[in-house]
Amino acid sequence: MASVMPVVVYPPDEDGGRRVRVDGEILGRAYGLGDIAEFLRRAGIEDVDEAYVEESGLIEWRGGGPDVWA
Template identity: 40%
Template sequence: MSTAPIVVHRAVGPGGRRVTIRTQIAGLARSDADLVEFLRRAGLPDAWDLLDDPRWVKWQGGRSHEYDAAG
């Protein structure tokens, strides 16, 4: 089980991916820029450096950095 404080949930259709930060819903990300903005608002100014760090971010379902559901 991951203990990463940031979870980027599985994409559902073309709408994007829900993001939670410490179990609180931060919003719906449609791009890495959206995700970084949520993290910046949560007090993480160096968020770009965290996106690929599994200690910080857990990507659920699908590939990292892809925001539309396949098929």
């Protein structure tokens, strides 16, 4: 059984970037859904695209959902 890695997207900073943490490790700062999708692919989560990021119930959005970048 595959384990689910916790994904947390933090509130936007002053530049509109949001830190992305997967399985306890900060992977970087995202400036859009495509950036988050790329971080998740690099973390080993396959078949991820912007629609997945926007709709996934596995992502904890802090400080606003996938439409908040400022």
